[in-house]
Amino acid sequence: MSDVFNLSLIYATIRSATPILFAALCATITQQADILNIGTEGIMLTSAFVAVLTSFMTGSWLIAILIAVLSGIVMALIMAVANIRYNAHIAAIGIAINMFALAITKFGLKQFLGTSGTFTSPDIAAIPRIHIAAFDNIPVLNEVFNNWCVTEVFGIIMVVVLWFLLFRTVWGLRVRCVGRLPMAAETAGIKVRALKYQVMIISGILGGLAGAHLSLGYSQMFADNITNGRGFLGVAAMNFGGMNPFLVWAGTLLFGFIDSVGSRLQSYGLPSQFVLMLPYVFTITVLAVAMWRKSRKEIKAKSAL
Amino acid sequence: MKKRLLAVLMGCVMVIGLAGCGGGTSTGTETETSADTETAADAETSGDPIKVALVYSGFLGDKSFNDLAHDGAMRAKEDFGIEVQELESGEAADWEANFVAMADAGYDLVIGVSTQFQDIMEKHCPNYPDTKFALIDGVSDAGDNVVSTLFAQNEGSFLTGAAAAMFTTHTEIEGVNEEKIIGWVGGMDIPVLHDYFVGFEQGAKYIDPDIQILQSFAGNFTDALKGKELATAQINQGADVIANVANITGIGAMEAASELGVYAIGVDTNQDSLYPGHIITSMQKKVDNCTYQIIESVVNGTFEGGTSTYFNLANEGVDVTDFSVIKEALGDQFPQEIVDKVAELREQIINGEIVVDYYEGYGDPANQ
Numbered sequence: 235m236s237d238v239f240n241l242s243l244i245y246a247t248i249r250s251a252t253p254i255l256f257a258a259l260c261a262t263i264t265q266q267a268d269i270l271n272i273g274t275e276g277i278m279l280t281s282a283f284v285a286v287l288t289s290f291m292t293g294s295w296l297i298a299i300l301i302a303v304l305s306g307i308v309m310a311l312i313m314a315v316a317n318i319r320y321n322a323h324i325a326a327i328g329i330a331i332n333m334f335a336l337a338i339t340k341f342g343l344k345q346f347l348g349t350s351g352t353f354t355s356p357d358i359a360a361i362p363r364i365h366i367a368a369f370d371n372i373p374v375l376n377e378v379f380n381n382w383c384v385t386e387v388f389g390i391i392m393v394v395v396l397w398f399l400l401f402r403t404v405w406g407l408r409v410r411c412v413g414r415l416p417m418a419a420e421t422a423g424i425k426v427r428a429l430k431y432q433v434m435i436i437s438g439i440l441g442g443l444a445g446a447h448l449s450l451g452y453s454q455m456f457a458d459n460i461t462n463g464r465g466f467l468g469v470a471a472m473n474f475g476g477m478n479p480f481l482v483w484a485g486t487l488l489f490g491f492i493d494s495v496g497s498r499l500q501s502y503g504l505p506s507q508f509v510l511m512l513p514y515v516f517t518i519t520v521l522a523v524a525m526w527r528k529s530r531k532e533i534k535a536k537s538a539l
Numbered sequence: 540m541k542k543r544l545l546a547v548l549m550g551c552v553m554v555i556g557l558a559g560c561g562g563g564t565s566t567g568t569e570t571e572t573s574a575d576t577e578t579a580a581d582a583e584t585s586g587d588p589i590k591v592a593l594v595y596s597g598f599l600g601d602k603s604f605n606d607l608a609h610d611g612a613m614r615a616k617e618d619f620g621i622e623v624q625e626l627e628s629g630e631a632a633d634w635e636a637n638f639v640a641m642a643d644a645g646y647d648l649v650i651g652v653s654t655q656f657q658d659i660m661e662k663h664c665p666n667y668p669d670t671k672f673a674l675i676d677g678v679s680d681a682g683d684n685v686v687s688t689l690f691a692q693n694e695g696s697f698l699t700g701a702a703a704a705m706f707t708t709h710t711e712i713e714g715v716n717e718e719k720i721i722g723w724v725g726g727m728d729i730p731v732l733h734d735y736f737v738g739f740e741q742g743a744k745y746i747d748p749d750i751q752i753l754q755s756f757a758g759n760f761t762d763a764l765k766g767k768e769l770a771t772a773q774i775n776q777g778a779d780v781i782a783n784v785a786n787i788t789g790i791g792a793m794e795a796a797s798e799l800g801v802y803a804i805g806v807d808t809n810q811d812s813l814y815p816g817h818i819i820t821s822m823q824k825k826v827d828n829c830t831y832q833i834i835e836s837v838v839n840g841t842f843e844g845g846t847s848t849y850f851n852l853a854n855e856g857v858d859v860t861d862f863s864v865i866k867e868a869l870g871d872q873f874p875q876e877i878v879d880k881v882a883e884l885r886e887q888i889i890n891g892e893i894v895v896d897y898y899e900g901y902g903d904p905a906n907q
Contacts, residue, residue, distance in 0.1 A: 351600015457763040497772035501753035510758040
């Protein structure tokens with residue numbers, strides 16, 4: 235078992251949790267304003283493609299991230315306009331965005347990169363990894379903290395930033411107020427629509443980062459539907475964490491942990507079907523627990539009145 | 540008014556999105572109609588070109604199995620002036636629909652490009668007695684309008700397994716560790732992949748009975764990141780050579796090997812140059828030749844339903860690459876003994892001195 239539970243598992247957990255973390259934060263910020271962002275998957279997929287394309291063309295990962303974030307914002311704004319301005323149901327527009335992303339990236343792959351299925355190239359500038367030379371000779375620190383991808387560190391910073399924004403600023407208070415009771419917020423003079431647009435833009439930024447990290451940090455390639463449900467896992471983690479960035483992060487770490495342990499267990503002859511089932515069993519359990527907690531909270535809140 | 544306009548627009552977006560997902564089906568019908576209108580004109584002048592449909596259980600661009608079938612079909616298109624239609628889909632639910640759509644559309648030859656079409660063909664082929672069918676990578680006894688082709692992936696994998704087992708002992712090569720552990724990443728847990736693995740394991744154990752092989756399945760052929768994760772886990776557990784049999788998922792596995800400075804083995808196509816210097820060799824499955832030959836047989840009128848062809852080392856239906864890319868990258872460090880030994884084993888398999896095990900339902904149909 236020492237080959238399954240060892241020090242490298244810690245970093246493996248972070249590595250597989252980070253793409254889900256960005257997605258979960260992308261869903262968290264909108265959920266606080268009562269917008270269920272199932273378009274996370276589509277935002278992520280589009281920006282993953284845009285990131286690879288820009289990185290390949292310009293050779294700069296920084297420009298690639300910026301353009302990916304921009305594309306994330308565009309996708310989020312499409313949803314925002316449809317939902318906020320024209321009252322389209324958020325679930326419908328979310329599904330539409332996901333399908334659109336699948337198609338547009340497939341098209342873009344053929345049109346701009348002249349290939350289909352997958353695109354890999356040594357010319358794709360990857361997001362650099364942070365190598366701390368001082369850790370080289372300290373076994374534990376080296377194994378756990380060295381060679382993190384820049385976006386992996388940034389993801390953790392974003393957790394704190396988002397928490398601060400939501401729970402320690404006036405703006406955050408207003409967002410949460412809009413999420414709880416939009417009518418009351420409007421009566422209090424809060425511009426609900428403007429706030430919802432702002433929230434969607436931030437969600438686009440986070441979704442864009444999620445995509446860029448997936449195709450330039452976690453790997454250096456683009457493949458059709460490279461997200462493969464990671465955006466939806468993010469939405470599940472957001473539910474698990476009850477919209478609190480720290481709990482959401484904990485949720486994604488759990489997902490990452492299960493995934494990493496699963497990957498390692500398979501090599502030890504556990505049936506693949508069983509191991510591959512684990513993340514889904516876990517997702518259902520997590521959602522059930524989240525629902526149960528929510529309903530208990532509501533009962534408590536009601537009994538206080 | 541504006542709202543109604545938007546609703547219509549949204550409807551369009553959804554429909555386009557759905558069409559994109561269904562992939563082939565819509566394109567299928569399109570060609571069908573255009574072909575119908577042409578038929579009348581064509582029939583008078585030059586006669587119909589032979590129409591061939593390829594149905595994939597995945598997508599093109601896998602730089603592997605599907606792309607090979609595509610190459611073969613394109614070569615046939617150039618040589619024989621046939622009409623080719625290709626339907627791709629990653630969704631199991633679409634495979635049957637796509638296949639039936641093509642059979643319905645009156646194609647002369649419908650090819651199911653993957654063992655996944657075996658059951659589908661058994662169910663539907665008898666309903667279309669005038670259409671010719673071919674199954675690549677599986678045996679179908681669906682009727683006398685169906686040909687099957689089978690590959691001896693176990694024989695090819697025997698050689699790559701042996702190569703991996705030898706490579707992992709050469710600790711003087713950068714990235715190769717002391718431990719005699721090699722990894723194997725598969726796509727879906729389906730019989731044909733076990734046929735690969737049986738050969739790979741036997742080949743590795745033939746060289747070194749004590750070798751440890753880590754085996755993982757990703758559960759799909761399309762999630763490159765999952766492949767990368769599985770390969771990384773195996774590398775963390777001491778594997779320094781990772782063989783993949785996983786199409787797009789496998790590209791992720793090979794990326795992991797190249798990123799972490801270890802080595803990988805390609806599959807189906809010659810993947811040696813995908814991550815130069817990190818791919819030792821590739822187990823080639825000549826799906827392109829096979830597809831070409833099937834189409835050729837229809838063009839020449841030699842198509843013989845109810846038969847199956849076995850592609851193995853002896854008739855060069857499977858093979859390993861010549862190690863040239865890794866040789867160039869490693870220079871003098873590359874152990875020549877691997878190439879020599881693999882060539883020797885190859886001869887021994889061909890002349891029957893070594894009998895490679897196969898998974899249930901595979902192996903040469905002539906011997907069963």
